[in-house]
Amino acid sequence: MTATTIEPVDYDEAIERYDPVLGIEVHVELGTATKMFDGAPNVFAAEPNTAITPTSLGLPGALPVVNRTAVEYAIKIGLALNCSIAETCRFARKQYFYPDLTKNFQTSQYDEPIAYEGWVDIELEDGEVIRVEIERAHMEEDAGKNTHVGGATGRIHGATHSQVDYNRAGVPLVEIVTKPIPNTKGRAPEVAAAYVRTLRDIFRALDISEAKMERGNVRADINVSLRADAEAPLGTRTETKNVNSFRAMERTVRSEISRQAGMLDAGQKIVQETRHFHEDTGDTSSGRPKSDAEDYRYFPEPDLVPVAPSREWVEEIRSGLPELPAARRRRLLGEWGFSDLEMRDAINAGALDLIESTVSAGASAQSARKWWMGELARVAKDRDVELEDLSVTPVQIAELQGLVDGKKINDKIAKQVLLKILEGQGGPAEIVEQEGLAVVSDESVLTGAVDQAIADNPDVVAKIQGGKVQAIGALIGPIMKATRGQADAGRVREIIMEKLGVTG
Amino acid sequence: MTLMPSIGRDDVARLADLARIQLSDEEIDRFAGEFDSIMDAVASVSEVATEDVPATSHPIAMTNVFREDVVENTLTQEQALAGAPEAQDGRFAVPQILGEE
Amino acid sequence: MTDIIRRSAAAQATALSTGEVSSQELTRAHLDRIADVDGDLNAFLHVNQDEALATAADIDSRRAAGEELHALAGVPIAVKDIVVTQGQPTTAGSKILEGWIPPYDATLVTALRKAGLPILGKTNMDEFAMGSSTETSAFGLTRNPWDRDRIPGGSGGGSAAAVGAYEAPLAIGTDTGGSIRQPGAVTGTVGVKPTYGSVSRYGLIAMASSLDQAGPVTRTVEDAALLHELIAGHDPHDSTSLTDPIGAYTAAARSKDVRGLRVGVIEELEGDGFAPEVRARFTESLAQLEQAGAEIVRISCPNFRYALGAYYLIMPSEASSNLAKFDGMRFGLRVIPEDHPTAESVMKATRGAGFGDEVKRRILLGTYALSAGYYDAYYGSAQKVRTLVQRDFTAAFEQVDVLASPTSPTVAFRLGEKVDDPMAMYMNDIATIPANLAGTPGISVPSGLAEDGLPAGIQFLAPARADERLYRVGGALEALLEDAWGGPLLAKAPELAGLTGGVK
């Protein structure tokens, strides 16, 4: 077909000529103890086909019963996304045949989601805030996992057969669907990733999921369409399935915009279809055209009765909601007195929790920020690890800063102590003690060192006494050297001035 | 009332595809011959199923039937796979899956 | 030992408790009877002699040890093959499940095991309970003990024939549109469809989830009450299970008092289409009740005429979905087509070869009724008719305590007579279907001999959750008629009259 020969358009050019519209469906696996409809454990890694009951294996005769905690978590998500919570809603069967579906239908919510009509504000790197409208959040169950055997690199194409593990079958999911997200212009890729990151942070704050992207706890389907301009009707969209990292989301949106622009430039129609993102090439490829899609034959699940959360229950859940990430940032910004830029840097570095813990362990906000965004950020970068994975705790950082503030050690020594902490040599006070790194506070030692320096440097002394007070620095160096860096430079300066009879 | 379109061979073949049932030509012919009269006989429901009548999907109305989030007995891998037409490495072995990634 | 099997289950239980007979002897007597007659009748698909005798031995020793036992402990029972039994094959009468041994028990089977009823085996049925004649079983038809060229009713013809032929004193049936009551009527036995949700559906291989209900198949009303009390009760594994306390069914069956009871005759269910002698026995039965002090009232249920249409939309729709899991991937039959089998082609080949005609017919009709564009006209409209049928019941039960009609329009028809005419077959359920649509309970008790000297049944219907009324009126009528006949109707069965031994 001609489609394969059409070249994608350069991204910046595409954005000049077309207005992209996004739509994002996010699936989050809930961190309940058991599955959505049965008492099988909801576990990530287990021997295949052991975390199942007759219900999650879809055996003849087995029946579903709704997990109350899963409903509560779904309501929490709905409330956190400013949705209305349905007075009554139902499950339906979405019917299609696929070997990872034990019943050949997925029990999901169709026209009656538990939460609907909400919004969430997302903040981009430069501080711009975009409001994303949420259409609905509904409850459903996950499918089992296919392993493809016999083909290259475990892919479906070329596989001779597949193996199915149903441990994941029936794990509770909440699917969150946005309304079309317009007016993102060239920032569409960033918006897609920022939206999902915002949801991920909310899931973690709500404590309803571990929300680990790399485990597939959070998965996104990204819809992209182009139109001539913001006034034009929506164009035909494609849906790229299961994009599971923030970087992949950005790349998916970029490549779809370029590809669709190429098609439209060439006078081709966009086919409404599902597509797949390829990590290796950064491209998407065509899956099934939607026009051939199954007729899902939805109908209300007759084995389950309606879920009608009482208003009392909803309000009880609302009043128990934790502080959400956006509110927390606003609060911390006020409390800490950071600049907007400092705050954004801390968020982007994943340092917010660490700084907050350090502050609550007694450090000032600015000193905590200085440590985590300075020396520790540098070490993390060198070692290519996340800040939170460094082997130092916020409490230790606060303690270290306490030693500096108490003039027990100086900044330079503190950095040495930090490295030793990271090497696992102990806590800050312990290391200072063991290594004898405390500031030299014995006045006779300091006075002796000052006397020696004055004797060794008569010309410098003459300059100082001649009025060039800033020359004192040339005496301090040798003194610090003599005390292995452990002298308090301020005190040394005072002693020199006393001895030479000058005033600063 | 609405007049339902008749169900021909093509429709039966499409339904069989959707329901994943291999049918012989003879079966397709026979079902195509029967379905119109069956659907005609049942279509009378739309005579009385007016806008103002609510649907009943459960004969005994109930809401909010939940289970607590507590782990129950599971099947062993051996039990799970005992009825499988084919098993491999503790998993159900199924023929190659085409189509979706 | 031949006379003991002709007694009612209650009388057998008495014989056990007085030590007249042991459970092993009683169970052996039934196994012998099965060995004698079932080669011809084919009421059983599977007989589990070892398990039944082991249970019997256990009960005998527990009784000898003075343990407090359930009233029916040691009385054997047969179970319809749609109910899953751990360790015993369960096929639902279908080739697609041939050889499948479930790894779990249905909740009602757990109750039977706990009470110590030896399970003789699994009874024949129309494939997946789809039929009214037990002719669609993949494992051969079942014959009517009254006339071996006639159908035993369906889908539970195996359970009714087993009880009618003294192969088992008790059996479990399931009733989606009349599959307990209609076989009861045409075999001269008693069948009860409890209120929907009275008996757990967990472990019943679902045909139509919102209509299916398990219940007792027995020779006396008292036996049905005893068995109903045993298998009823709330099950947390079935979301539609009622939480009501179990009613005093046995006491109601024994009360035999209908003074002041208002019995409504459903005008729509006694005219055209009902055989003259069937109607005559119905009218005579009502006269008996009237003489005993009941009040007979004529009642119109105008929407019942739409019930059959609604049923034949809802049932195939739900069945098409419930039967999707039979795909050759996880259990049961797998048929591998030649050249290049794929999951999809294997599913198609397996379902094409594994399902019989009637199952295919209903799956296709259900698929059609649920498919895009037809849902509202078909499934949606049928669910509205359900509301109208319920309203008719509600209005009727404002005037009367129970409703009555002939159970089935005719006596048992000849084998093969309707098997190629689906609409004629569907008409058998005209009187039984409204109760399934509305979830209300119903009982069929023998009303006498009608056309060709074959048994007919009278059906009583009560409001949801008022199952006691059925046992009250059923028990009273049974006593009145047996007085008139000089014994149970079954004693007149020609095929069985030649047997030695008396009646109860």
Ligand SMILES: [Mg+2]
């Ligand atoms: Mg999607």
Ligand SMILES: [Zn+2]
């Ligand atoms: Zn989904």
